[in-house]
Amino acid sequence: xxxxxxxxxxxxxxxxxxxxxxxxxxxxxxxxxxxxxxxxxxxxxxxxxxxxxxxxxxxxxxxxxxxxxxxxxxxxxxxxxxxxxxxxxxxxxxxxxxxxxxxxxxxxxxxxxxxxxxxxxxxxxxxxxxxxxxxxxxxxxxxxxxxxxxxxxxxxxxxxxxxxxxxxxxxxxxxxxxxxxxxxxxxxxxxxxxxxxxxxxxxxxxxxxxxxxxxxxxxxxxxxxxxxxxxxxxxxxxxxxxxxxxxxxxxxxxxxxxxxxxxxxxxxxxxxxxxxxxxxxxxxxxxxxxxxxxxxxxxxxxxxxxxxxxxxxxxxxxxxxxxxxxxxxxxxxxxxxxxxxxxxxxxxxxxxxxxxxxxxxxxxxxxxxxxxxxxxxxxxxxxxxxxxxxxxxxxxxxxxxxxxxxxxxxxxxxxxxxxxxxxxxxxxxxxxxxxx
Amino acid sequence: xxxxxxxxxxxxxxxxxxxxxxxxxxxxxxxxxxxxxxxxxxxxxxxxxxxxxxxxxxxxxxxxxxxxxxxxxxxxxxxxxxxxxxxxxxxxxxxxxxxxxxxxxxxxxxxxxxxxxxxxxxxxxxxxxxxxxxxxxxxxxxxxxxxxxxxxxxxxxxxxxxxxxxxxxxxxxxxxxxxxxxxxxxxxxxxxxxxxxxxxxxxxxxxxxxxxxxxxxxxxxxxxxxxxxxxxxxxxxxxxxxxxxxxxxxxxxxxxxxxxxxxxxxxxxxxxxxxxxxxxxxxxxxxxxxxxxxxxxxxxxxxxxxxxxxxxxxxxxxxxxxxxxxxxxxxxxxxxxxxxxxxxxxxxxxxxxxxxxxxxxxxxxxxxxxxxxxxxxxxxxxxxxxxxxxxxxxxxxxxxxxxxxxxxxxxxxxxxxxxxxxxxxxxxxxxxxxxxxxxxxxxxxxxxxxxxxxxxxxxxxxxxxxxxxxxxxxxxxxxxxxxxxxxxxxxxxxxxxx
Numbered sequence: 001x002x003x004x005x006x007x008x009x010x011x012x013x014x015x016x017x018x019x020x021x022x023x024x025x026x027x028x029x030x031x032x033x034x035x036x037x038x039x040x041x042x043x044x045x046x047x048x049x050x051x052x053x054x055x056x057x058x059x060x061x062x063x064x065x066x067x068x069x070x071x072x073x074x075x076x077x078x079x080x081x082x083x084x085x086x087x088x089x090x091x092x093x094x095x096x097x098x099x100x101x102x103x104x105x106x107x108x109x110x111x112x113x114x115x116x117x118x119x120x121x122x123x124x125x126x127x128x129x130x131x132x133x134x135x136x137x138x139x140x141x142x143x144x145x146x147x148x149x150x151x152x153x154x155x156x157x158x159x160x161x162x163x164x165x166x167x168x169x170x171x172x173x174x175x176x177x178x179x180x181x182x183x184x185x186x187x188x189x190x191x192x193x194x195x196x197x198x199x200x201x202x203x204x205x206x207x208x209x210x211x212x213x214x215x216x217x218x219x220x221x222x223x224x225x226x227x228x229x230x231x232x233x234x235x236x237x238x239x240x241x242x243x244x245x246x247x248x249x250x251x252x253x254x255x256x257x258x259x260x261x262x263x264x265x266x267x268x269x270x271x272x273x274x275x276x277x278x279x280x281x282x283x284x285x286x287x288x289x290x291x292x293x294x295x296x297x298x299x300x301x302x303x304x305x306x307x308x309x310x311x312x313x314x315x316x317x318x319x320x321x322x323x324x325x326x327x328x329x330x331x332x333x334x335x336x337x338x339x340x341x342x343x344x345x346x347x348x349x350x351x352x353x354x355x356x357x358x359x360x361x362x363x364x365x366x367x368x369x370x371x372x373x374x375x376x377x378x379x380x381x382x383x384x385x386x387x388x389x390x391x392x393x394x395x396x397x398x399x400x401x402x403x404x405x406x407x408x409x410x411x412x413x414x415x416x417x418x419x420x421x422x423x424x425x426x427x428x429x430x431x432x433x434x435x436x
Numbered sequence: 437x438x439x440x441x442x443x444x445x446x447x448x449x450x451x452x453x454x455x456x457x458x459x460x461x462x463x464x465x466x467x468x469x470x471x472x473x474x475x476x477x478x479x480x481x482x483x484x485x486x487x488x489x490x491x492x493x494x495x496x497x498x499x500x501x502x503x504x505x506x507x508x509x510x511x512x513x514x515x516x517x518x519x520x521x522x523x524x525x526x527x528x529x530x531x532x533x534x535x536x537x538x539x540x541x542x543x544x545x546x547x548x549x550x551x552x553x554x555x556x557x558x559x560x561x562x563x564x565x566x567x568x569x570x571x572x573x574x575x576x577x578x579x580x581x582x583x584x585x586x587x588x589x590x591x592x593x594x595x596x597x598x599x600x601x602x603x604x605x606x607x608x609x610x611x612x613x614x615x616x617x618x619x620x621x622x623x624x625x626x627x628x629x630x631x632x633x634x635x636x637x638x639x640x641x642x643x644x645x646x647x648x649x650x651x652x653x654x655x656x657x658x659x660x661x662x663x664x665x666x667x668x669x670x671x672x673x674x675x676x677x678x679x680x681x682x683x684x685x686x687x688x689x690x691x692x693x694x695x696x697x698x699x700x701x702x703x704x705x706x707x708x709x710x711x712x713x714x715x716x717x718x719x720x721x722x723x724x725x726x727x728x729x730x731x732x733x734x735x736x737x738x739x740x741x742x743x744x745x746x747x748x749x750x751x752x753x754x755x756x757x758x759x760x761x762x763x764x765x766x767x768x769x770x771x772x773x774x775x776x777x778x779x780x781x782x783x784x785x786x787x788x789x790x791x792x793x794x795x796x797x798x799x800x801x802x803x804x805x806x807x808x809x810x811x812x813x814x815x816x817x818x819x820x821x822x823x824x825x826x827x828x829x830x831x832x833x834x835x836x837x838x839x840x841x842x843x844x845x846x847x848x849x850x851x852x853x854x855x856x857x858x859x860x861x862x863x864x865x866x867x868x869x870x871x872x873x874x875x876x877x878x879x880x881x882x883x884x885x886x887x888x889x890x891x892x893x894x895x896x897x898x899x900x901x902x903x904x905x906x907x908x909x910x911x912x913x914x915x916x917x918x919x920x921x922x923x924x925x926x927x928x929x930x931x932x933x934x
Binding site for chain 2: 174175178179272273274277278281302305327328329
């Protein structure tokens with residue numbers, strides 16, 4: 001009874017006075033793989049924060065979150081009453097640890113995963129700052145290749161979750177990037193035209209053959225049975241199926257986008273407001289097909305000029321946290337707060353792609369909260385929003401029933417600069433603990 | 437200063453029709469029967485310095501056949517044809533269902549440059565083009581109105597060379613359309629710049645309609661101290677001329693063999709291909725020359741082969757103006773150039789402030805440039821060196837030319853219609869004429885006044901710079917002296933909190 005009440009209240013988003021005496025759910029028969037985290041505060045991100053919350057984990061997945069729960073003695077209890085627990089953070093765009101080989105041009109058929117040899121990677125700088133999942137982007141200019149999503153640690157070590165999560169397209173140097181993007185679109189249009197022509201030719205040929213057959217039938221009316229046999233034989237031998245011409249790997253994404261069949265988004269990197277104008281210019285009539293996901297590679301205050309327009313389209317924007325100034329002034333300006341106010345979804349990635357950047361991230365976010373960004377939006381921007389962007393929202397991004405138990409344990413509030421990550425749990429198992 | 441105009445004049449909005457545009461040199465007017473008061477503007481001030489004023493607007497009515505327009509009756513096109521055109525236009529507008537964008541600048545002293553100066557006139561722009569100029573222009577309902585009483589209106593200035601303001605290469609790919617450099621350039625009165633081999637407007641926040649012209653120049657290197665190079669250039673012109681002759685011969689040859697190919701351009705040398713564009717009139721030559729010997733050599737070359745050259749520098753042009761004028765060359769001069777005379781040279785030499793005036797007196801089209809980022813003559817407008825030194829006072833370069841003997845009108849031409857003609861864009865830019873692009877600046881004093889500040893700059897009928905809205909000069913002689921200065925704004929000032 002009480003358990004049900006707690007469950008309902010969590011689902012309802014409002015934690016009532018959860019004074020349940022506690023109960024053991026009868027369904028937890030095989031409780032040997034049950035883990036219970038008793039936290040000081042549970043930041044669910046999707047719902048309210050739960051003081052003195054308990055998280056019940058079964059088979060690496062969250063089964064229940066509540067207060068004053070009781071559980072079988074066989075359950076492994078992690079006592080973290082002095083700590084804050086939040087979902088594992090997601091780094092939506094990193095090149096950390098990837099080699100410096102830079103390619104240019106359209107390489108959108110490549111993926112970061114092809115370059116990553118896991119045995120050579122040390123993810124500790126990311127994990128120790130609470131990042132459990134990261135999308136790796138190949139190095140290079142223009143369209144270097146697709147982002148690949150990894151879970152950075154786990155019971156069986158790092159794991160590739162999604163080899164192609166999105167296609168980064170640079171527009172930070174319009175002088176070169178515009179031409180490459182336009183060329184990629186032209187190539188895709190040519191491929192589409194080629195496929196269309198091949199289909200037409202095929203149909204024509206089919207029609208001609210059918211005509212011939214019909215004529216042949218007419219001529220040979222006397223031998224109906226024979227013809228009938230032949231026809232059946234032919235039909236089985238040649239299932240007339242159209243084979244579209246093969247599309248080169250690097251053109252595939254653009255072909256899909258132009259046909260409005262793309263399953264993954266393009267992420268356009270912009271370093272200033274002007275780059276957005278150049279991007280629209282380069283995309284021309286196809287702009288809407290390419291979606292509205294952007295990555296601001298700088299904290300330039302002149303983004304103010306286009307944030308209203310991005311908001312109208314409910315864009316998803318990856319930002320580097322940091323205080324901006326309106327151009328040529330000392331007037332402070334918060335890009336994330338303005339984006340949210342305009343109607344955008346914000347994902348935050350570390351201010352720069354190095355361990356110091358990962359360390360600075362929560363501090364920089366705290367700065368932005370002081371200047372107008374809401375705490376809820378800030379927390380979502382490193383958990384739920386990147387999960388949506390990377391297609392992981394079913395299993396990561398918040399603490400809810402059914403999601404994977406990727407937890408970060410901190411000795412204080414995540415947005416308090418003095419707090420630090422003490423431990424990281426992935427799939428119900430501790431994968432990293434602070435030695436000190 | 438800006439307000440929504442609410443005067444009712446339904447017919448005007450309903451019957452929007454384009455004025456007949458025409459390139460410089462032909463008179464034009466608004467069609468007869470247009471509710472718009474027919475304000476006719478004469479193109480050439482030397483010939484007809486008057487503007488015909490018309491009575492207030494009347495309801496649109498189809499003019500009877502053969503009836504001349506009220507604007508003066510000297511239109512070339514027949515009213516019948518024009519009325520038909522007007523109806524089509526009306527239908528087009530209705531079909532589109534789009535309201536035209538009107539911008540009216542009222543009460544200003546309008547310097548049309550190619551026409552007369554009009555005190556208290558109205559400039560009416562429609563969809564980025566100048567629609568009417570005159571004293572009794574009726575402002576349609578819903579128009580954005582700038583009350584510019586006591587201000588001056590000029591065509592937007594054209595900078596004949598620039599760096600780091602609009603982008604390099606293709607400006608439409610590389611310009612920072614929200615950049616500070618663009619704001620500074622607009623604050624200086626510039627609306628169009630040459631960068632590399634492209635002419636581009638200094639648009640604010642958009643790339644639409646930015647490029648005006650590109651690939652309009654062929655570089656001509658013909659320095660007197662490089663005889664071999666000069667020989668190559670001459671060879672190129674010879675080859676190009678021979679090529680044109682052989683192409684013509686091939687065309688006229690009646691007994692061609694089957695499959696015989698005409699001469700191919702790709703077989704020509706680079707110099708010859710470049711010369712070919714010049715000989716065909718597809719481009720103008722652009723040369724850099726300061727000393728008299730080089731200028732004369734260029735004049736000879738241009739006369740011999742018959743093509744146009746725009747020369748940058750022209751420091752010693754004043755010593756050989758007859759030769760330059762005879763060869764019909766154009767000059768981009770630097771009135772602030774101070775090349776000292778060489779006392780050992782037994783002829784007039786060195787720079788003089790009278791250069792622009794002397795060249796103009798000989799009929800040579802003159803444009804002006806500031807000394808440039810590296811203080812070499814004619815090296816352009818840039819933000820390098822002392823920030824904005826050259827660009828922010830481009831009007832003073834024309835003022836120096838006026839000090840050297842040009843009239844003020846002629847000096848204004850050196851930044852407007854003259855460069856526009858050199859660039860081959862005078863059908864759109866360089867003066868205030870009906871049908872041209874609505875690129876203009878509204879200044880608080882005459883352009884050549886050293887205290888002049890640009891109040892608004894308008895590009896394609898849209899306000900691209902507003903002194904009050906941008907921090908650069910808002911605090912200097914503010915529109916509203918009681919208004920609080922924008923703190924924290926660039927540039928830093930005394931009393932700023934930081």
